[in-house]
Amino acid sequence: MVTSKTTYPPQLQIAFENAETQMVRDLFSSISERERDLLGMATLDVAGATLQLITHFPTLTWFNRTLGLGLSRPVTDDDLSDIQAAVRRSGASQIMVSLHPQAQPADLEARLLRLGALPTRALMQLGRDVASSPIPIPAGIEVREVGLDALDTFMEVFERGYGLSGDWRPMFQGILGRLPWHSYLAFQGDEAVGCASLAVFGDFGWLGNAAVVPQHRRQGVQAALIARRIQDSARLGAKYLLTQVAEDLPESPNPSEHNMRRAGFVTAYRRPNYLLPCD
Structure with missing residues (x-):
């Protein structure tokens, strides 16, 4: 692609x-x-x-x-x-x-x-006009905005989702609950299964830090996190959304790019x- x-x-x-x-x-x-x-x-x-x-x-x-x-x-x-x-x-x-x-x-x-x-x-660099067609949050998934008190859970989901370990905690303890940042956890039942961030600077909303734990992929969790951040960007007055993904290649597919394009994101530039x- x-x-x-x-x-x-x-x-x-x-x-x-x-x-x-x-x-x-x-x-x-x-x-x-x-x-x-x-x-x-x-x-x-x-x-x-x-x-x-x-x-x-x-x-x-x-x-x-x-x-x-x-x-x-x-x-x-x-x-x-x-x-x-x-x-x-x-x-x-x-x-x-x-x-x-x-x-x-x-x-x-x-x-x-x-x-x-x-x-x-x-x-x-993928972009989307905030005012273009909204997308629904899939049934069975609840997306909650969270603050610093959810840092441990956010870090657990992020590290499991990316298969990372190490010193990542400082990357998030300064932004959870602090404007212009908005942090989210996605739940299926009582279990936190996904996380994501949104930062709004004037006309632009940046989407990143999205991860889903492996056992819950392909169940609409990413779509739910994207949809919630689109909704909140519109409420916060942003005109454009942007995100960065590694280029999807035939020999090395990138599901993240597929998810974003399904949500209405297009190429801003390569x-x-x-x-x-x-x-």
């Missing part, structure tokens, strides 16, 4: 990127300085872009990447050197450079390849990604 066509104009594509950057900055700022230091978390302004780093998880490229590179001004060779130097100082050996379709200059991809950058799986060595 490689679907790259978009009806979103360039300026709105840039606004989507800026909204995602705002989300990342707000998320990182919600975490205590001590926890940020332990996880190697930082958002750095380098070369007109934002570098998002969590060096405690160096192989998770989603958390170690650029945002907005080449949008505020054309990227020079010195800019790329500055990015590599900043990543080295952080203790990491590489960063994922994400290229927005409006990034300048036109030969930026070729420059990255000359530096030894390797293409990796692209990210799809971001090719390159792993840039920095050591």
